Structure formats: C-alpha cells, structure tokens
Amino acid sequence: MPTGVFDIIGPIMIGPSSSHTAGACRLGRLFRSLCGGTPEKVRFALHGSFARTGSGHGTDLALIAGILGLREDDPRVRDARQLAESEGLAVEFARIDLGEDAHPNSVEITTETHRMIGSSIGGGRAEISTIDRYQVQIDGSLPTVFLIWRDSPGVLAKVAAELASAGSNIATVRLSRKEKHGEAGATIELDGLPPTGIVERLEKIPEVKEVKIIEALDD
Amino acid sequence: MAEYGYNNANELLDIAAKHDISLSRAVLLYESETSGRSSELLETEMKRRLAIMRHAVDEGRRTQEKSKSGLTGGDAHRLANAVEDRSLPLQYDFARIIEYALAASETNALLGRIVAAPTAGSCGILPAVLLAESERLKLSPERQIEALFVAAGIGRVIALGATLAGAEGGCAAECGAASAMAAAALASLYGLDNRAQVDAAALALKNSLGLVCDPVGGYVEVPCIKRNAIFAAVALSATTMSAAGVVSVIPFDEVVIALRQVGRAIIPALKEQSEGGLATTETACRLCPNR
Numbered sequence: 001m002p003t004g005v006f007d008i009i010g011p012i013m014i015g016p017s018s019s020h021t022a023g024a025c026r027l028g029r030l031f032r033s034l035c036g037g038t039p040e041k042v043r044f045a046l047h048g049s050f051a052r053t054g055s056g057h058g059t060d061l062a063l064i065a066g067i068l069g070l071r072e073d074d075p076r077v078r079d080a081r082q083l084a085e086s087e088g089l090a091v092e093f094a095r096i097d098l099g100e101d102a103h104p105n106s107v108e109i110t111t112e113t114h115r116m117i118g119s120s121i122g123g124g125r126a127e128i129s130t131i132d133r134y135q136v137q138i139d140g141s142l143p144t145v146f147l148i149w150r151d152s153p154g155v156l157a158k159v160a161a162e163l164a165s166a167g168s169n170i171a172t173v174r175l176s177r178k179e180k181h182g183e184a185g186a187t188i189e190l191d192g193l194p195p196t197g198i199v200e201r202l203e204k205i206p207e208v209k210e211v212k213i214i215e216a217l218d219d
Numbered sequence: 220m221a222e223y224g225y226n227n228a229n230e231l232l233d234i235a236a237k238h239d240i241s242l243s244r245a246v247l248l249y250e251s252e253t254s255g256r257s258s259e260l261l262e263t264e265m266k267r268r269l270a271i272m273r274h275a276v277d278e279g280r281r282t283q284e285k286s287k288s289g290l291t292g293g294d295a296h297r298l299a300n301a302v303e304d305r306s307l308p309l310q311y312d313f314a315r316i317i318e319y320a321l322a323a324s325e326t327n328a329l330l331g332r333i334v335a336a337p338t339a340g341s342c343g344i345l346p347a348v349l350l351a352e353s354e355r356l357k358l359s360p361e362r363q364i365e366a367l368f369v370a371a372g373i374g375r376v377i378a379l380g381a382t383l384a385g386a387e388g389g390c391a392a393e394c395g396a397a398s399a400m401a402a403a404a405l406a407s408l409y410g411l412d413n414r415a416q417v418d419a420a421a422l423a424l425k426n427s428l429g430l431v432c433d434p435v436g437g438y439v440e441v442p443c444i445k446r447n448a449i450f451a452a453v454a455l456s457a458t459t460m461s462a463a464g465v466v467s468v469i470p471f472d473e474v475v476i477a478l479r480q481v482g483r484a485i486i487p488a489l490k491e492q493s494e495g496g497l498a499t500t501e502t503a504c505r506l507c508p509n510r
Binding site: 003005010017053 | 264327336340379440
C-alpha cells in the first residue's frame with residue numbers, strides 16, 4: 001500500500017469509512033469521468049460488504065457524490081441525494097453477487113451506455129476492474145486512456161505512435177480481449193495530461209471503435 | 220536506495236543518527252526525496268491537515284447530534300461539559316484528551332470531514348493526543364507539524380512490516396497503529412530523543428496485539444468511537460513511561476512482525492465482518508436487527 005506521509009496522515013475525507021465512503025466516492029468519480037460528465041440516470045449494484053453495510057456507511061451517498069463530481073472531502077457528500085435530485089440525476093440501487101473472487105467492497109455501475117465494475121480496496125483507494133466487457137486495472141493515479149479496438153496486428157503501434165507524436169509519455173499499457181481478432185480493450189496510463197485533441201486523433205485510426213479519457217483523481 | 224530511505228524503525232533511527240537529525244526531519248527529507256516536493260511545501264500541506272484535525276475536534280465537541288444509526292453521538296459534548304464543570308474529581312488534562320478523541324471520532328460517524336490517521340476508524344487518536352497536549356504545554360504549530368511527521372514515519376513502518384487495515388490485521392492495525400503513531404508524536408512534542416520516540420511507539424503497539432475488529436452493525440461507531448478515547452490513553456501511558464526512561468523490552472520492529480503474525484491468526488469473522496464478538500451480542504443484535 002502507498003506509504004507516503006500523506007497516505008498515512010490522510011486521506012482528508014468525509015467519514016465514516018475509508019473503504020465504504022472515501023473509496024466509494026472515488027469510484028463514482030472514476031465512472032463520471034468515463035461518462036464524460038454527470039449522466040441522466042445511473043444504477044448502482046452493490047456486492048458483498050458494500051451491499052451489507054448499506055446506507056450506514058454512507059456508501060450510497062458517497063457513490064452519488066462521486067458521480068456528481070464531488071471530491072471525497074467535500075462536506076456536500078452528506079447531501080448527495082438532494083443534490084442529485086436538484087441536478088436531475090436519477091439514481092437506482094440494487095444488490096448483485098459478483099462471485100467469490102470479487103473484492104468484498106465492489107459495485108457495478110451502469111448507465112444506458114456505460115458499465116463499470118470497481119472496488120474500494122482500502123485506505124480510500126478505488127480501482128476499476130471492468131469497463132463494459134473488458135478487464136482493466138484503473139486506479140485514477142494517472143490520466144488514463146481507455147480504448148476499444150478491432151484486434152489486429154499493428155493497432156497498438158498506431159495508437160502508441162499517435163500518443164508519441166503528440167508528446168505524451170506512456171506509463172503503463174494493459175490489453176484485454178474476448179477472443180483473437182475480435183475486439184480488444186486497452187488501458188493506457190499517461191505520465192501527464194492527455195494532449196488536446198488526442199481523442200479525435202485516436203478515433204481517426206480505422207480499427208479504433210471507442211476512446212475515453214479517465215482523468216486522474218488527484219491534482 | 221534514496222539517501223534517507225528507511226523500511227523499518229531501525230533503519231529510520233540509523234538514518235537520523237547518521238545525519239544527526241531528528242526522526243521528524245528524516246521522515247520529512249525522505250518524503251521530499253521521493254515526492255520531489257520541497258520541505259516547505261510538505262510542511263504547508265501537513266499544516267493544512269493539522270487544521271482539519273483541529274476542525275474535526277471542534278465540530279465534535281459542540282454537537283449533540285446522533286449518528287444515522289442512532290447508536291452514538293453527543294459523548295464528546297458530555298466530556299466537554301464535565302471538563303468545563305469541574306465538579307467531578309477528574310484529572311482534567313487527561314479528560315481533555317478523552318474529549319478530543321471522542322470528538323474527532325464522532326465527527327467521522329456524522330459524515331463530517333476528518334483526516335484518516337491512519338484510518339477513518341482511528342481518526343480520533345492522534346489528533347486528541349497532539350492537540351490536547353500542545354494546548355496544555357502551549358506548543359507552536361511548528362512543533363505539532365514536526366510531531367506529525369514522526370507519526371507518519373511510524374505509520375509507514377507499520378504499513379510496510381504488517382498492515383494498516385483492520386480487515387487484515389484486526390484493530391491493532393488501526394487503533395493500535397494510531398496509538399503508536401500518537402505515542403511517538405507525543406514523545407517528539409515532549410522533546411524526547413529519537414530512541415525514546417520509537418520506544419513509546421513500541422509500548423503502545425504491543426498493547427493492542429490481538430485486538431479484534433467487531434463493529435456493532437458494521438458501523439464505525441461501537442466500540443470504535445470510545446475505543447479511540449481508550450487508545451489515546453494508551454499512547455499517553457506509553458509516552459509517559461518512555462519519558463521516564465522506560466524501554467520497550469521487545470523492539471518496535473519486532474512488535475510490528477508480531478502484529479503481522481497475530482493479525483493473520485485472527486479469524487476473519489473477527490476482522491471487520493461484524494460476525495463475532497461485540498457485533499453478535501444480544502444487545503447488538505437487538506439494536507441492529509438487519510445485520
């Protein structure tokens with residue numbers, strides 16, 4: 001686990017629980033970034049301990065707050081439900097069983113167009129493990145580009161070249177696919193902010209079907 | 220390895236001795252090295268966190284609001300009244316520490332803003348000891364910030380050698396760790412030498428091994444809130460002994476190893492699952508029937 005001075009004396013957060021509140025808020029924020037803003041309707045399906053502790057830990061409030069773009073130390077987290085109403089965000093909660101191997105603090109978040117499974121892994125940290133049908137590992141520590149492309153030789157090279165020519169340095173790459181020559185999902189973490197216009201440039205690559213930027217959670 | 224790098228207390232003590240600096244300074248310099256941020260920037264950020272701790276205490280002392288679960292609320296206020304009253308034969312400086320620990324923890328339970336130190340469930344311990352004693356001894360914010368860096372170093376050593384998660388190590392990983400951090404911070408405030416600061420941490424941590432995490436209803440309230448007060452007192456005990464020259468028979472790094480081992484031996488039902496201990500008592504079941 002991160003052991004820097006401000007990981008130990010921190011995070012600054014709204015209570016009561018690093019994993020059930022702060023981590024949940026960060027999951028909401030990651031999903032909001034994936035959606036490109038506040039969606040109109042969102043459904044949260046809670047798994048395991050997240051489901052059992054229900055509203056007592058403020059998990060529901062924290063998830064909603066994150067979707068609305070609030071940070072985990074924002075006192076308005078408490079009023080997340082009212083804020084959602086006033087911003088026209090429709091919220092639904094359900095329970096889900098993601099299986100034995102899923103982290104006990106996990107949630108599936110869905111809108112009409114997006115789906116994400118993420119976990120609150122402790123100490124206020126959050127991690128996305130699935131986007132749509134693809135396995136990923138995104139924790140918001142670095143700006144991340146998520147792409148879906150048609151799996152064939154050279155696509156990764158084209159994407160990497162595009163990023164390089166825009167002056168962006170790649171920190172990590174992770175690929176996942178359902179079957180060979182089908183579709184692949186890629187997560188690419190960048191060392192700095194994604195260059196302006198990079199989404200459009202990447203979308204121009206013929207094999208690339210979708211490009212999303214997930215912003216880093218901390219400045 | 221970085222010039223000020225340390226992975227355990229012995230290494231931290233060695234680095235500090237080699238450069239003839241305090242533990243606090245060693246921790247600060249390592250953070251500066253690894254983060255690329257200047258000492259000044261780091262101290263400014265730590266000052267901000269100290270202010271949020273102060274605010275969490277102040278909010279908690281004033282409020283009588285009950286938590287959403289209805290299980291807790293208003294106890295810091297009771298202590299504040301008792302301390303103000305002076306009608307009981309209490310040790311008032313001590314009672315102030317108890318008051319502050321309850322206060323920050325209650326702010327946490329009320330979805331207020333707190334600083335996890337090292338976790339939200341244990342967020343009352345370090346602030347209580349630090350703030351109450353700094354008030355009593357009239358110590359500057361700079362001294363308090365110095366003390367916070369020591370606390371961070373102790374926390375890092377525990378994280379590396381064991382864990383800071385109750386779900387893995389039981390409550391010793393949270394309240395025990397916070398108590399050790401608070402003991403070392405207090406020792407720094409008292410002006411004790413580097414060894415005495417680490418010994419204070421060892422004395423505190425040792426006396427939390429095997430502590431279970433069995434929160435009633437799964438809420439971070441019972442016994443968590445009052446436990447913060449109890450473990451603030453543990454820190455005070457530890458540092459009082461260390462100040463007088465009492466040494467921990469088992470060195471800090473070995474206590475951390477013991478924490479890891481004992482933590483693993485605790486059954487999962489008693490590690491943040493509310494499936495045993497206090498969480499399954501008759502009263503707990505009556506108060507929290509949905510669990």
